[in-house]
Amino acid sequence: THPLTPLLPGAPPALSPAGAGVGGDNETVWANGCRAESGTAAVYGAAEESPVREDSPTIPISPYGTSKLMSEIMLHDAAKAYGLRFVILRYFNVAGADPRMRTGQATPAATHLIKVACETAIGKRPKLEVFGTDYPTPDGTCIRDYIHVSDLAQAHSSALAYLRNGGASATFNCGYGRGASVFEVIGSVRRASGRDFPVEVSPRRPGDPPSLVANVDRIRATLPWRPQFQNLDTIVAHALAWEKQLATRRKPA
Numbered sequence: 001t002h003p004l005t006p007l008l009p010g011a012p013p014a015l016s017p018a019g020a021g022v023g024g025d026n027e028t029v030w031a032n033g034c035r036a037e038s039g040t041a042a043v044y045g046a047a048e049e050s051p052v053r054e055d056s057p058t059i060p061i062s063p064y065g066t067s068k069l070m071s072e073i074m075l076h077d078a079a080k081a082y083g084l085r086f087v088i089l090r091y092f093n094v095a096g097a098d099p100r101m102r103t104g105q106a107t108p109a110a111t112h113l114i115k116v117a118c119e120t121a122i123g124k125r126p127k128l129e130v131f132g133t134d135y136p137t138p139d140g141t142c143i144r145d146y147i148h149v150s151d152l153a154q155a156h157s158s159a160l161a162y163l164r165n166g167g168a169s170a171t172f173n174c175g176y177g178r179g180a181s182v183f184e185v186i187g188s189v190r191r192a193s194g195r196d197f198p199v200e201v202s203p204r205r206p207g208d209p210p211s212l213v214a215n216v217d218r219i220r221a222t223l224p225w226r227p228q229f230q231n232l233d234t235i236v237a238h239a240l241a242w243e244k245q246l247a248t249r250r251k252p253a
Contacts, residue, residue: 033083034163035075036156039090041145041173041212043069050143050179051215054090054171061207072171085169087159092145092175092214094152096235097242104149104242113185114146114236118243121193128197130182132204135211141182143211145175148229148238158225170222175214176230188236 042065043058060066078084095114097104105115120128133140155174162170180188190196219225229235 034085034160035087036159036163037071037075037086037088039072039088039171040065040068041090041092041175041214043072043090044212046207046209047212050209050211051145051177051213052173053215054173054218075169079169085163085167087163087167087169088171089152089155089159089174090171090214091152092147092173092212094149095146096148096150096229096238098150099229099238101242101245104239104246106246113144113182114189114239115243117186117189117197118193118236118240120197121189121195121240122243122247124243124247126198128186128199130186130199130201131208133201134204137181137210139181139183142208143179143181143213145177145179145213146185146232146235147175148227148235151227151229154228155219155223155225158223162223167222170218172219172222173214173216174219175216176227177214177216179211179213180232184232185236188232189240192233192236192240 041052042062043060044052044056045059045061045065047056049056058069058072060069072088075084075086075088079086093112093114095112105112107115110116110119116125117128119125130141132142135142137143152174155172159172186199229238
């Protein structure tokens, strides 16, 4: 029997999130007839406008973005067929770490800019590579909307409370509505670490839009979510502290 069968009678296997289990909290959300979904700004692809709105065209240019857009489509279909209510939170660039250093990103061979820059600052990597300095932005590098992971966690909590109070299905951008360039991130990490680590300029990567910043009018108007860490230097400080802690943990006894 498919795991969703007792929760949504007659629900087909396609409703199970790809690669995800349906036990624990996930199962509870389905059982209550609502779901808060982890989405991504990658569904916008090379967005022609910035800040990008939730009703902007969704034309993903990566397999990841395509797969997440498929998940969104399945949620809309489930809502029509079974009365499911949902909130899709389209993450922009998640970064930072729990301020109390309980959790953070520990992915091997990560590609996220702030994590990579922090790893370079503490000597884990020999250099930081910048892909393209000829974009139509003030300093020629790509601009992204970085959101602190703790603020994102609060957005999930707020979205679930909204649904449990009878809120209608909705899609929200999860960002701060302002961006930082690659060079601005590098400058922040250098200030926080006190290290002028090596940076190498490389050609552009295919598919990188010049700027991807969230329009956050909808989430601010609908949810009582108020970010607490919407400052690049704060995000970087927490990310750097986490990397230093990871380095200490991984040293052999």
